[in-house]
Amino acid sequence: MLTQNQKAILSRSQLTLTELDEKKLLHIASHPDRAEHLSDAELVEFLTIANALYRGGDAIVSDADYDFVFQAELKKRHPNHPFLHRVEPESAFTGKTVELPVHMLSTDKAYSLDEIKRWAARIEKAAEELGKSFPDLTFRVTPKLDGYAAYDDGAILYTRGDGRKGTDISRVFERGLKVANGGDRGLGAGEIVISKSYFQQRLANHFDNARNFQASVIKEKELEEHAEQAIRDQAAVFYPFALLPAWTGSWKQLSNDFEGIIQTIWHKLDYDVDGVILEITDPDLKEYMGATRHHHRWQIAYKENVETAEVEVLNVTPQTSRSGRITPVAELEPTRLSGALLSRATAHHYKMVQDKGIGPGAIIRLARSGEVIPKIEEVIMAVEPQIPEHCPSCGTELVWDNDYLICTNNLECPAQITHSLEHFFRVLKNNDGFGPATIKKLYQHDIRTVDAIYQLSVEQFEAMGFGPKQSQNLVEQLQRSRNEAIEDWRFLAAFGVFRMGLGNCEKLLPHYPLTDIFQLSEQDIVAVEGFAEKTATVVIKGLAKIKPLFDKLYRLGFNLESSTIDRSRDNQHPLAGKLVVFTGAMQHGSRDDMKKEAKALGAKVGSSVSGKTDYLVIGEKVGETKLNAARDKGVAILTERQYLDLIKS
Structure with a gap:
């Protein structure tokens, strides 16, 4: 069962087990190879709990299993799942929850020089758009500390929290914690860290790991004697990112000696470091490139975690997405890479399968380079591929659309319908209970549209085999999703229009009211920054397709917050x-x-x-x-x- 400390961490974080119990939680942690058998709700709950315990200093799974097994499984199923695109929250601590002076986002990650080059190319494009000389730009490389993230505004020290709101932990300075290198307060974001050599010599017998020690420094209770001594010895410090040792130079200098620069910076400090941070320093360019909800576009972390293996393909299974694209999934001889037992890998499209000869008996080189989805790096021995002619979900004859095989039966294909229903409730994010199992059961009882789900009563849910309590809860959740305030751009994104994810919906609706978007022309959409002509064309078609369903749901009276600017x-x-x-x-x-x-x-x-x-x-x-x-x-x-x-x- 969970320890008292682990229970305390979850309590502080206001997390409770609903999909799992303690026994199953710990069973999953010790059997990561069973991750694919979890429901979506169970998987997300496990990830949420595991993250809280890790950041609270009492982990139940290794970093490798968390990243390359459990997160991998979620990304494989739902690449755009909200859990994967939000800042993973730090564990809560007693204290006043306050808004952070600036948003503390996560950092995008790369595991190869090619990925770094693609990031640099995006910077070069942005520089050209601003009229700046790319060769004259300055890049900065610093160590990526593996400590406890915090923000110091000079008066308050905040935990990172969820990236927008954190907890006041200024008490750590009152306990004598110093800023690294004799620095001043108020230098912004940084991390609470402990000297690696000091930890091994003085603390390893008292704390399981460095993160466990860092968490003890922050807790509201009295410090243990060993922690107090570490603070007095200034082995534990708050290290602002602004004071980190850094390499600076041009892209040409960086790319010409990439490995040497990375290794020098990586091993510069006597603190836990799990990579390096690369960023552009030009303030105008940083502002222009901006950020996603998850990370700044002008910054990236480089981490090393490359492992490959030669694996035999047992079969290639076609799967139908909600958009009708047929995704080829290679079933593999089970192989362990980077802490994960892998048995499947996704080929990008059937043109790749056809061109490279991927099929039963093929030998591929499988790479796990830190990505949450295993990558088919190379086909070593090709075979004659098996290209499906009919949709595996509905049997409709497939058609080629550039590199993709497409099922055109979008109104009746079970896979497209169920995935679209799941997508709506997942993106809406103000309801619980409408995961794959529920949606599958509804589909089996001929409930095929979102508006039909909203018309169901408790009695109708019970008649379909749901229990009385579950039926009541589902009806309450449907009511909740209509009553709780929700941004108009999130509501629009839930319909799954191609090229209209959360980001583009949020860009569009400040310019046009939600009810007016169906009358927009391509020129109207292109006039909004960030929309190209090709995007506008497919958006117009997609909006026309969802309008009948949109009108039905809009009439239900969702509590929508308008983001349109007057x-x-x-x-x-x-x-x-x-x-x-x-x-x-x-x-x-x-x-x-x-x-x-x-x-x-x-x-x-x-x-x-x-x-x-x-x-x-x-x-x-x-x-x-x-x-x-x-x-x-x-x-x-x-x-x-x-x-x-x-x-x-």
Whole structure:
């Protein structure tokens, strides 16, 4: 069973077991090869619990099993699952939960020089669009610390939390924790770390691992004597990223001596390091490239975890996606790579299967280079491939569309229908219970559309074989999904229009009301930054396809929050077209509320100060970093009161 410490970590993190019990949780942890037999709900719950325990210092699975078995299984099933695209939260600790001064995102990862080159190519393209010389740009390489992430604004030290809200753990400085290298407070993001040599010599007999020690430093209870001594000896410190040793230079210099530079920086510190961070330093370019919900585009982590094996293909199984594409899945002779027992690998499309000769008896080189999905790196011995002629789900004759085989029976194909239903509820994210097992059962009883699901009663669920309690819960969850406030762009993304994922929906709807998007022309969509002509063409077709279902669901009265900006006063308001950055603790409202308010007035909101920033709005307890940047760049600095007077004018 879980230890008392593990239970305490879950309690602090407000996590409870619903899909699993303790016995099954621990059984899964000790048998990672059974991950593929978990339901989606069980898999996500296991990942959530395992992450919380790892970050709380009392892990139940290894990093390799977490990354390359359990996360791999989720990504294999649902590459766009929200769990995979959000910042993995740090374990909670007692203290006031507060909004972070800046969002602390995760870092995108690469495991080969080719991936780094593709990242650099994206930077080069962005530089060209800004009129900057790529050869003259400066790249920075620093160690990737493997500690406990935190943010220091000079007055408060915050845990990373979920990347947007964290916990006040300033008590660690009150206990004597110092900033590394004699640095000052207020240098922003960093990590609490412990010297590797000190840990091995003085602490290894008292703590299972370094993360367990780091968690003990943060906890609200009195410190153990050994932890107190480590702080006094300054073996445990808060290391701001700004103070890390760094290599800087041009892309040409970096690419010419990539391995040498990486190895030098990797082994520069006597702290746990699990890679290096590469980033571009130009502030205008960083702001222009921006970020996803998960990571900054101008930054990437390089990690080494390459392992390959020659494996025999036992079979190639076709699977139908919700879009109708037929995905070839290679069933393999079971092989262990990077901590995972692998028995399947996805070929990208059937053109690849056809061209490379992938089929029963083929010998392939399977690579596990840190990616959550195993990669067919090379076909060593090709065979005559077996290309399906009919959809494995509905039997419809398949057609070629460039590299892909397509099932055109989108209105009646069971796989396309069930995957689309699952997608809707998963993206909506304000309901529970509508995973694959539930959707499959509904499909078997001829419930084939989302609007039909919303019309079901408790009695109808029971008649289909659901238990009384489960039936009541499902109806309540459907009601909940209509009553809880949800962003209009998330609602639109749930319909699964090709090229209209969460990001593009969020880009489009500030410009056009949700109910108007079906009347848009291709020119209207191309006018929105980030949409190309080809994208606009497929979006128009996709919107027309979902309109009948959209109209039915919209009439059910979902509680939708509009993100459309009122542009009727754009040209009159002082904030129209201005780039605003907020920092410090605000009294007028939460920082998210103030950002929404600014956007509604036609402003753009940034996260860091650059030469393009028009206003830096400061609240209380502001660190010097952004203030100094604003002064250096001539950015107007407004107090919260001055800002409020401005928006009222």
